[in-house]
C-alpha cells in the first residue's frame with residue numbers, strides 16, 4: 386500500500402497512558418493536554434455490536450464491575466464506572482463509544498491509531514465493523530486513522546471492508562510470520578514489541594518497505610535511541626518522561 390506517512394513520532398498509549406483511566410474520553414483529553422497529537426486506543430464490540438473502547442475481554446481490571454464485555458450490551462456496560470479504579474478524580478467516567486472518541490479527536494485535530502482488539506471469536510465482525518465505521522467517518526479526510534491489530538483475521542476483515550484505510554500489523558517481533566501477514570494484508574507498518582528492536586532490525590524493516598511503531602516505550606533514553614535509529618513512532622504511557630516534544 387502506498388500511503389504517505391503523516392503520523393507523529395510520539396503516540397499517547399490508550400489515550401493518556403498512565404495519567405488517566407485508559408480508553409476513556411478523559412484519557413484522550415489528557416493526551417491532548419500533554420501535547421500529544423496522536424492517540425492510540427483499543428476498540429471492540431459489546432454484546433449488541435456497539436463499537437466501544439476497552440482493552441481487556443473482561444471489564445474487571447478497568448471498572449468497578451466484572452464480566453465479559455462480549456456478554457454485556459452497551460446499555461449494561463454504561464452502568465459501570467470506568468474511571469474510579471484509576472483515581473477518585475475520574476469517578477463517573479463512562480465506557481465510551483468509538484464514535485464519541487473519534488468525534489473528539491476530529492474536533493481537536495488529533496490523529497488516531499484504532500487498535501482492533503476483538504473479543505475471542507469475534508475477530509471478523511469486529512474488524513469489519515471498525516473499518517466500515519472509521520471509513521464512513523473519515524470520508525475525504527486529509528489524514529486517515531491508522532488501523533492496527535494483533536489479530537490477522539480482524540485486520541483482514543478490515544482490509545476487505547475498507548481497503549483505503551492504512552493498516553499496521555501488531556506483533557511481538559518482526560519474523561517470517563509477521564512478514565507474510567504484512568504482505569498479504571498490504572500493511573504500511575509493523576508494530577513490534579519495542580524490546581525486540583535493534584538498529585539492524587529497523588534498517589531491515591525499512592528496506593522491506595514498512596514503517597515501524599514500537600510499543601510501549603516508557604523510558605526516555607530508550608525512546609531517544611529508537612527514534613535516533615529511525616523508528617517511525619513509539620507508543621508511550623509516560624507522557625511526562627517521554628514527552629511529545631522530544632520528536
Ligand code: G3P
Pocket residue numbers: 398399425427440500533555576600601620
Ligand atoms: O497498539 C500498541 C499497543 O497498545 C499494543 O498492546 O496490549 O497495549 O493494546 P496493548
Ligand code: MG
Pocket residue numbers: 399425426427500
Ligand atoms: Mg492497544
